Amino acid sequence: MNKFYISAVFALLASCAGAVRTPSIVVAAQTQGRAPSANAHKVEIAWNRFYDYEELSELLKKVAVAHPDLCSIQSIGKTYEGRDMWVMTIQNPATGKEQEKPATWVDGNVHGNEVQGGEACVYLAWYLTENYNNNPSVKETVDRTVFYILPSQNPDGRDYWFHAPNTPSSSRSGKRPTDNDHDGFFDEDGPDDIDGDGELLTMRKYVPGKGDYRVDPDDARRMIRVAPPKTGDYVMLGQEGIDNDGDGDINEDGPGGYDLNRNWPSDWQPNYIQFGAGDYPLSYEEPRNIANFVLGHPNIHAFQSFHNNGGMILRGPGAAYVPEYPRADISVFDDLGLNGEKMLPFYRYMIIHRDLYTVHGGFVNWGYEGLGAYAITNEMWSDDQLYQNNEARRGPAFGGAAAGAPPSTPPRRAPAADDSTTQDDLTFDELVMAGGTFVNWHKVNHPQYGEIELGGFRKMTGRVPPGFMIEEMLHRNAIFVLYQAEQLPEVVVEETSVEKLGDGLHAVNFTVKNKHRMPTRSAIAANKEMGEPDLLTISGSGVEVVAGGIGTDRFKKTEVRLAEHEPGRLLLNDGIPSFGRVTARWIVRGSGKVHIQFTAEKAATVAADVQL
Amino acid sequence: MPAPLLSIALFALQSGGANYHNPAAVEQTLRDAVAKHGNRAKIDSIGKTLAGDSIWCVTLTEGDERQKSAVLVLGGANGAHQVGVEAALANVTQILERADADPAVAQLLKEHCFYMIPLLNPEGAKFMFANPKMEHPANARPVDDDRDRRTDEDPPDDANGDGWITMMRFPDPKGEYVIDAKDPRIVRKADSAKGERGTHKLVAEGVDDDHDGKWNEDGVGGVRIDRNFPYQWKEFDRATGSSAVSEPESRALADFLLNHTNIAAVVVYGLHDNVRKAPKTEAGPADDATDTPAPAAGGGGRGGRGGRAGGGGGAAPTSILKDDGSLYERAAKIYKEKVGAEGDVEDVPSDGAIHQWAYFHRGLPAFAVRVWTPPSGTRAASGPASKPSGEGESQSRPTRGPRRETTTDKPEDEDRSKSERARLEWNDKTLNGDGFVQWKAAENPELKAIGAEIGGWKPGVLFNPPAGDLAEITKKHTDFLLAIAPECYPKVVIASAKFTENKNGLATFKASIRNDGKAPALSAMARRAGTTRPVRVRLTVDGGQIVAGRPQYLVSNLDPQDAPVEWTWVVQGKPGSKVKLEVNYPFGPDSVFTGEIQ
Incomplete structure (x- = not known):
């Protein structure tokens, strides 16, 4: 009896450990007593597979536990099904207060099936922390900025994609029950794994001489449409499933059935204009939790929201009627997008509504159009990467910078020929994946259709890379985020000088300079008066500020735009431009120490003291 | 001067007039009614404001409300519009009283239901019962109205100590206003077309607390609940919120409406009106709709790419669809019959308005009812004229007092002056001069130095009838509600x-x-x-x-x-x-x- 008890406890412990076990534990056991290799990581993570929500959360926590000086983790709220939404904050408290440093928001996986953004987030956290001590560039950016990292915007959707039968494309949604077919029942007829193999496949029925499809004579996996008057031997019956609710339709109301990336405030449109938008902006728990966090962190000045797929670096606008962005901001986006193309081969810098499709109420649209931060989405992974050569298949990119057009005109790419993707994927499956990604056609009995056949690609193909290509994808995307963060503004004092004017009067000149690409206030934020303006102040117990203003000529210091009231407190709605500078000049009466300070939402505070 | 303290509880039935109810009195009246008529009424909180005040909903029906068609009735989204609160509140008590005596009303409550939310914005309503009393259309969320990195630092002040926040005028070469030659009580915009040059500034009463050269430009916060809904929501306007439905009051109402799918129509007592005159209609695609709506594309788990590109596309209509026009026409006919209010309501911008959201996004017939307007002397203008309050960087977003709810930015035209004259005449004859504070030189040293005079309409006078008229006005609106409700129900x-x-x-x-x-x-x-x-x-x-x-x-x-x-x-x-x-x-x-x- 005792023995049974002990083994039961052991089994329990083992199952607990199972959740956190990774190769590093195995390595540690084998190398006990020996010094680790010089290039060993503090946290070893296998970057050749994808992780479900629980596993991914554990990986994030492991990174945090191993690097407590730089990382903290908090739940920003719960999902519809009650999962925690974990955000990791990476920053160095020794170099200043978190709220005073500019920040990058990074997330992934808003669509349940678009999983690899989650791994990219954890990879970024892992890469920054593991390299903090040995890579000066990493250290510099981690020391002066903040990263807020949410691996999954949609943990319910992620969990459902991993643990329920799904396809590469299903399901994008969260899990709040939704009456998609308007019959008063909720989620009552989703897809079904008829053959119980854990995959959601395609149904076909053999109807010799009476169908409109035939089997490709060169590849038995592939179906070819037959144009009338010719006939084929098969009809295609759609996604694997049965009529669960007996209403005559199949798979018409599955779990969820909305789009968390259409629920954001900027250009939000109701469901009848934008499918999946939800009842009103931020009506779903997950976007609301994120919005509460983001609105509470006005230091966020850059966004990266990872999606899959297609190999794109996307900026807004999301709809043609939304005005094109101000020129000064486009130049920031162009720098990010065009350098991103170099970091991310096979990716193209694009405008959402023009080069992809119309999106109302998207997250990055809100990030830029609603908050004035530089917001970008990477559509991770392109199946051009399967053969490491897209030009052979589709021809070169046309238009855009490559063709001599202005950099703000991103290149467009010719659409793929109709069937090429499928054929390429099939060939790749056969030659490189040893046939492991395709389920061959096989017979099953269907309660409504009788004998049918099922076949198709497995879930983890098509929109995600094969295991052996994951790490490269993660690294290139994470390094792009690091590049985004490096562009965050950093304001330094360039000059502080005092001119003696006589009669106890002094002129104090103060110049601050922005060392980086992103201005302290985006042009759209300045135009639309979003957020708080930057502030230049001067104070001292023994002085009276007689006049003050912002300089309008760099070399003629007396040319200033005088403040009519409160000259010691100059508001700067336009902020400090990209690589630019702002000069203030004050006339003060008195003596002693004077304190001058620059304060901004998106840049660290800088100050100088001068003696009159 | 610091912001005036709001002493709310003490003013239960005073400042607003004999029969205006402050938020505490609204709740008590509802509780008393429910206690007395427990068989046909219950009371629930549908949510709380930022300050933690409950928003109350009384459900009027006999027995279980499920599967009974209902009309949702709202008041008090705009803090200055007290008469809407009174109308909804009286609807509750009067319908319950009538049900005891009138079998037809009892039958209506047997088969159908009313959801009554008389006071959606209790934070805004409190300002009308505070000392000093002032109009505060919005809720009390802190907002840095003048974007100077200080929040709520320069509210209006009761500079003359009379208990009301009114207006202040003072000579200023940059001013856009002139004092009317015929009636020096009227301050109107200079008519530049006639070569007239402004001589005065007109702002809300109070000192420049933060000494930034602007008067009362950043008072106690405020997001307008009646402008915080998604249809034609206006972004980047500090009074409309960080997003549509950003405010707890709006969210409480939106969620209530969405969770009660038996609501067949909505009545909103507020600044807007579409029952004195039926709204215009447009032919929409829905007029040709086939029997079954297209099922939402790409529902979860649906085949293929699952609604990747999504969207039905197109744009929301801007007028009532033609097929819905007849119900609005019936409403206008019933309103004329039961209430008979005279004059048009001025064209109040309806960006983010509740009734607009209910109809254009949720498909529910929604009746906007102004309830009462002061005499106008003209057909077109009957509401409050210019009442600029805070002096901001932009006059388009004053935060104190009712917004200048006009569709044009034209200078004071003849009509407007005429209607202001009509209102002053009404003040003199009907109100015995009690609605208007005569302009008088300010004694506060800072204001005296600029030659300021304080005066103008008392808070709320142009929105709300004298308390003595409430009984008749609210009874007529109960008649209207009982008559329109059955028109809204399919069977x-x-x-x-x-x-x-x-x-x-x-x-x-x-x-x-x-x-x-x-x-x-x-x-x-x-x-x-x-x-x-x-x-x-x-x-x-x-x-x-x-x-x-x-x-x-x-x-x-x-x-x-x-x-x-x-x-x-x-x-x-x-x-x-x-x-x-x-x-x-x-x-x-x-x-x-x-x-x-x-």
Whole structure:
């Protein structure tokens, strides 16, 4: 009896450990007593597979536990099904207060099936922390900025994609029950794994001489449409499933059935204009939790929201009627997008509504159009990467910078020929994946259709890379985020000088300079008066500020735009431009120490003291 | 001067006039009514404001409210519009009293339901009961109105200590206003077309607390609940919130409406009006809608790319759809009959308005009712004229006092001056001069130094009738509500159900449904928006099967005057098998027919 008890406890412990076990534990056991290799990581993570929500959360926590000086983790709220939404904050408290440093928001996986953004987030956290001590560039950016990292915007959707039968494309949604077919029942007829193999496949029925499809004579996996008057031997019956609710339709109301990336405030449109938008902006728990966090962190000045797929670096606008962005901001986006193309081969810098499709109420649209931060989405992974050569298949990119057009005109790419993707994927499956990604056609009995056949690609193909290509994808995307963060503004004092004017009067000149690409206030934020303006102040117990203003000529210091009231407190709605500078000049009466300070939402505070 | 303290509780029934109710009195009145009429009323909190005040909803119906069509009635979204609160509050008590005496009203509460939310914005309403008393249309969320990195640092002040925040005028060469030569009480915009040059500034009463050269430009916060809803929501306007439905009051209301799918229509007592005159209509695609709305593309788990690109596209309509026009016309007719209010309500911008959201996004007929307007002297202008409050960087976003609710930025034209004169005449004759504070030089040293005079309309006077008129006005609105409600309800029933053939285990079954109510099963806008659920007709055979016909039909187009919609099924089963037809829709009980296969 005792023995049974002990083994039961052991089994329990083992199952607990199972959740956190990774190769590093195995390595540690084998190398006990020996010094680790010089290039060993503090946290070893296998970057050749994808992780479900629980596993991914554990990986994030492991990174945090191993690097407590730089990382903290908090739940920003719960999902519809009650999962925690974990955000990791990476920053160095020794170099200043978190709220005073500019920040990058990074997330992934808003669509349940678009999983690899989650791994990219954890990879970024892992890469920054593991390299903090040995890579000066990493250290510099981690020391002066903040990263807020949410691996999954949609943990319910992620969990459902991993643990329920799904396809590469299903399901994008969260899990709040939704009456998609308007019959008063909720989620009552989703897809079904008829053959119980854990995959959601395609149904076909053999109807010799009476169908409109035939089997490709060169590849038995592939179906070819037959144009009338010719006939084929098969009809295609759609996604694997049965009529669960007996209403005559199949798979018409599955779990969820909305789009968390259409629920954001900027250009939000109701469901009848934008499918999946939800009842009103931020009506779903997950976007609301994120919005509460983001609105509470006005230091966020850059966004990266990872999606899959297609190999794109996307900026807004999301709809043609939304005005094109101000020129000064486009130049920031162009720098990010065009350098991103170099970091991310096979990716193209694009405008959402023009080069992809119309999106109302998207997250990055809100990030830029609603908050004035530089917001970008990477559509991770392109199946051009399967053969490491897209030009052979589709021809070169046309238009855009490559063709001599202005950099703000991103290149467009010719659409793929109709069937090429499928054929390429099939060939790749056969030659490189040893046939492991395709389920061959096989017979099953269907309660409504009788004998049918099922076949198709497995879930983890098509929109995600094969295991052996994951790490490269993660690294290139994470390094792009690091590049985004490096562009965050950093304001330094360039000059502080005092001119003696006589009669106890002094002129104090103060110049601050922005060392980086992103201005302290985006042009759209300045135009639309979003957020708080930057502030230049001067104070001292023994002085009276007689006049003050912002300089309008760099070399003629007396040319200033005088403040009519409160000259010691100059508001700067336009902020400090990209690589630019702002000069203030004050006339003060008195003596002693004077304190001058620059304060901004998106840049660290800088100050100088001068003696009159 | 610091912001005036709000001493609310003490002013229960005072400052607002004898019968205006402050938030505490509103709650008490509702509780008393519910206690007295427990068989037909209950009270619930639908949410809380930022300050933690509950927003109360009284449900008026006898017994269980589920599957009873309902009208949602709202008041007090705008803190200055007290008469709307009074109307909704009186509706509650008067409907309950009448139900005790009038069998028709009792029957209405048996079959149908009213959801009554008299005070949606209690934070804003409190300002009318504070000392000093002031108009505060919004809630009390702190907002840095003048964007100087300080929040709520320069509110209006009661500089003359009379207990009201009124207006202040002072000579200023940059001023846009002049004092009217005929009646020096009137301060109007200079008419530059006639070569007139402004001589005065006109701002809300108070000192420049933060010494930034602007008067009262950043008072106690505020997001306008009546401008915080998604249809035509205006972004980057500090009074409209960080997003549509950003405020707890708006969220509470939106969630309540979405969770009560039995709501068939909405009545909003507020600044807008579409019942004195029926709104114009437009022909929309919904007028040609087929029987069943297109199912939402790409529902979770649907095949292929799952609605990747999504979206029905297009744009939301901007006028009431033609097929919904007749209900609005009936409402206007009933309003004229029951209330008979004179004059048009000025054209108040309706960006983010509640009734607009209810109709254009949710497909619910929504009646906006101004309840009362002061005499105008002209047809077009009857509301408060210019009442700029805070002096901001932009006059388009004053934060104190009612916004200048006009559609044009034209200088004071003849009409406006005329209506201001008419109102002053009304003040002098009807109110005995009690609605207007005579302009008087300020004594506060800072204001004296600039030659300021304090005066103008007392808070709320141009929005709300004298308290003595409330009894009659609110009774008329109860009459209106009781008359319009039945017009808003569909009533779907089984018109016929019978076996035409039935022997040897094979039967032909025919059934039809009909709308016996006064409103369509779904409004044209609901069909367009795909919001209201269609009528579901479902046939099941216990111990048998349908051999011809679909098991389920969804019907979204069923108007009262339409002929019955009919279906035929062939069913097979052992003799004695049960055939069951169920008709289900959001606005009434299920209809069921059962029969047996012979």
